[in-house]
Amino acid sequence: MDPILSVVALxxxxxxxxxxxxxxxxxxxxRSEVQxxxxxxxxxxPKKPSKPPQPIFRKSHAKHHSKDQNKRHHPLxxxxxxxHADSVAGLCFSSDGRNLATACADGVVRVFKLxxxxxxxxxxLRITVPAGGHPMAVVFSEDASSIVVASQTLxxxxxxxxxxxxxxATNDSKQQTKxxxxxxxxxxxxxxxxxxxxxxxxxxxxxxxxxxxxxxASCSEGTDIVLWxxxxxxxxxxxxxxxxxxxMATISPNGRFLAAAAFTADVKVWEIVYSKDGSVKEVLNxxxxxxxxxxxxxxxxxxxxxxxxxxxxxxxxRIWNINVRYHLDEDPKTLKVFPIPLCDxxxxxxxxxxxxxxxxxxxLATTHGSTLQWLCMDTGKVLDTAEKAHDxxxxxxxxxxxxxxxxxxxxxxxxxxxxxxxxxLWAAPSVNSS
Numbered sequence: 001m002d003p004i005l006s007v008v009a010l011x012x013x014x015x016x017x018x019x020x021x022x023x024x025x026x027x028x029x030x031r032s033e034v035q036x037x038x039x040x041x042x043x044x045x046p047k048k049p050s051k052p053p054q055p056i057f058r059k060s061h062a063k064h065h066s067k068d069q070n071k072r073h074h075p076l077x078x079x080x081x082x083x084h085a086d087s088v089a090g091l092c093f094s095s096d097g098r099n100l101a102t103a104c105a106d107g108v109v110r111v112f113k114l115x116x117x118x119x120x121x122x123x124x125l126r127i128t129v130p131a132g133g134h135p136m137a138v139v140f141s142e143d144a145s146s147i148v149v150a151s152q153t154l155x156x157x158x159x160x161x162x163x164x165x166x167x168x169a170t171n172d173s174k175q176q177t178k179x180x181x182x183x184x185x186x187x188x189x190x191x192x193x194x195x196x197x198x199x200x201x202x203x204x205x206x207x208x209x210x211x212x213x214x215x216x217a218s219c220s221e222g223t224d225i226v227l228w229x230x231x232x233x234x235x236x237x238x239x240x241x242x243x244x245x246x247x248m249a250t251i252s253p254n255g256r257f258l259a260a261a262a263f264t265a266d267v268k269v270w271e272i273v274y275s276k277d278g279s280v281k282e283v284l285n286x287x288x289x290x291x292x293x294x295x296x297x298x299x300x301x302x303x304x305x306x307x308x309x310x311x312x313x314x315x316x317x318r319i320w321n322i323n324v325r326y327h328l329d330e331d332p333k334t335l336k337v338f339p340i341p342l343c344d345x346x347x348x349x350x351x352x353x354x355x356x357x358x359x360x361x362x363x364l365a366t367t368h369g370s371t372l373q374w375l376c377m378d379t380g381k382v383l384d385t386a387e388k389a390h391d392x393x394x395x396x397x398x399x400x401x402x403x404x405x406x407x408x409x410x411x412x413x414x415x416x417x418x419x420x421x422x423x424x425l426w427a428a429p430s431v432n433s434s
Contacts, residue, residue, distance in 0.1 A: 074386040078117050078406065078413065081423040083110065083124070088417035090137035090200070090396045094144035097400035100415055101147055102423055103135035109149050109162075117406045117413055117425050127162055127182055137200035137396075141214050141230035146185070148216055148230060150200045156190035157197040159218065161233055186233030192220035199248045202230060205255030207305070211278025217258055219249035225260060227272070227283060237283035239270055248298060252305035257322065258283065259308055261296040267310060269322060269332075286326045291318060291334050300355045307335070309364060309377075311352040315340050317364075317380065338380030342368055356397050358412060362431050365414050367394040372416060374429045383429040390418035 086105035093100055100112045111125040129135055133151030141148050146163040162182035191197070202216040214230030223246060227236040243262035251258050251272075258270040267289035275281040294313035301308055306323035317338040324330040342350045352366045363383065364375040372389035375382060396417045403410035406427075414426040 074384075074389070076384060076386065076427045076429060077389075078425040078427050079119070081112055081122060081425070084108075084421045084423070086421060087392075087419040088395060088421065088423055089135065090150075091398055091415055091417045091423060092139050092202075093398055093400050093415070094140045095204070095401055096144065097402040097404045097413075099140070099144045100400075100423070101138045101140065102417060103138040103149065104421075105134045107131075107134060109135050109138055109147070111144075111147065114400075114404050114413075117404055117411065125182070129160065130158075133158065136197055139200055139202035139214075139216055139230075141202070141216075145182075146231070147182070148200070148202070148228075150197045150218065152196055156194045157192055157218075157220075158187060158189045159191055159228065159233070160187045161185045161230070188228075188233060191218060191226060192222065192224060195220040195222045195224075197221075198246060199250065201250045203251040203253055203255045205272070205274065205278075205280075207254040207256035208274055209276055209278055210255055210274045213278070215251060215255045215272065215280070217249050217251050219246050219260065221245060223262070225249050225258070227258070227280070229280075236280040237272070239283055239285070241268055243268075247296070250300060252301040253303055254305040256305055257301070259299055259301070261299050261310070263295060265292040265294055265296065265312065265314075266290050267296055267299060267308070269308070287322065287324070287332050289318075289320050289322075289332055292316065297351055297353065298355045300357050302357060303359055303361045308332075309355055309357060311340065311355055311366070313351055315349040315351070317352075317375075319377075336380070338375075341375070341380070341382050342366070342371065342373055342385075354394070354397060356399060356414070358399050358414075358428060359401055360412075363428055365397055365399070367397060367416075369393050370418070372397075372426070376431055378431075383431065386426075389416060389426075390420045390422060390424065392419035394418050 084104045088102050088104050090103040091100060098114050100114055102110050107129055109127040113123045129149060129151045132153050135149050136152045137150040139148050141161060149160045151158045163185040164182060197218055198221050199219045202214050205213050205215050216228040216230050217225055219225050223241045225239045229236055241260050241262045243264050245263050247261040249260040256272060258272060260268055269287045271284050271286045273281045273284060292312040292314055296310045296312050299308055299310045308320045308322055310318050317340060318334055319336040321333045321335050324332055340349050340352060344350055350368045352368055354367045356365045362377055364377050366373045370388050370390045370393055372386040374384045394416050398415050400413045403412050412428050416424050
């Protein structure tokens with residue numbers, strides 16, 4: 001029996017050792033985890049209460065501005081307009097260039113006062129669209145005090161025209177010093193049924209017998225385009241591109257022509273015909289721009305409204321003369337053709353997403369993703385390029401119609417919006433550098 005007892009005793013001892021080692025390692029592991037969790041608390045001072053969020057935000061805002069000054073990677077980068085909480089989908093300058101309206105996916109339209117493009121901060125008016133809407137585009141109406149906003153919801157797109165509320169007569173001097181808040185003057189819902197809006201552009205009708213009203217064009221992702229009267233919200237006309245789906249549409253600066261880029265390589269152009277009393281009489285399809293071998297990605301008018309610039313997936317830019325006698329079957333003519341000069345590392349051509357011509361017609365601003373490029377309209381050569389101009393794709397851009405202050409100077413500024421929640425101001429490159 002002695003051998004059996006010894007074996008049993010040995011087994012008991014070995015089992016106890018194993019159990020001891022197991023529990024020891026288990027408790028050490030638990031202790032290590034507790035120390036790891038508690039470690040951050042050792043660096044905090046329990047006597048010091050946490051700071052309220054508002055002061056931190058203000059302090060951080062100042063530091064971020066300083067950092068942005070140091071991070072500027074391009075000499076034409078003038079300033080950044082901050083305060084947007086989401087992607088900025090659109091922007092527009094007022095006719096005097098002193099106000100810049102932005103449409104942000106956070107549900108707010110901001111109208112910045114550009115007293116000096118080099119300012120460290122800008123005053124802005126905040127307009128919150130009705131609940132559930134996401135501002136997609138914005139244009140000024142009759143003047144800087146009225147603005148039309150395209151707001152997208154799950155049920156479709158709405159248009160709102162905001163104007164200044166009339167001040168009531170009062171003896172309170174403090175009340176009189178307050179700026180009037182904007183109020184909705186007119187609104188339309190499901191303007192393109194359930195389809196989303198792609199572009200919203202406006203122009204002052206100054207051609208022929210036009211009465212100087214603002215004409216606005218809303219372009220849907222379908223094939224329809226609607227013309228609106230900026231002040232009254234009246235529908236002035238409908239057109240259909242009949243090209244499967246639209247890409248964009250815009251109105252000439254004098255309010256005479258409407259042009260649209262769509263699924264095919266051809267660009268359709270309509271004339272807005274005005275009556276003797278200045279109102280819109282009809283909208284006629286008068287010409288097509290034929291010459292590109294693939295779909296047109298974007299187009300813009302010249303300041304004179306007599307030329308159209310198009311960029312295509314065929315890798316070319318074309319300048320068209322539309323000042324022709326179309327009623328005598330005279331076709332628009334191609335004046336110039338330039339190859340798109342933007343290429344990737346392998347030498348393949350990169351297509352332009354957007355085009356925007358400077359007020360003097362000399363500089364063509366173009367975008368591809370987050371890249372911003374300026375071209376000389378006379379030669380097609382690159383004036384300057386800003387790679388990664390934003391930290392995300394550029395969604396919209398616009399030139400200031402008139403020079404705005406920059407310190408002691410007066411300069412024409414290009415504004416760009418992006419999904420990176422920022423709006424940037426850029427100086428124009430020198431055309432002589434080409």
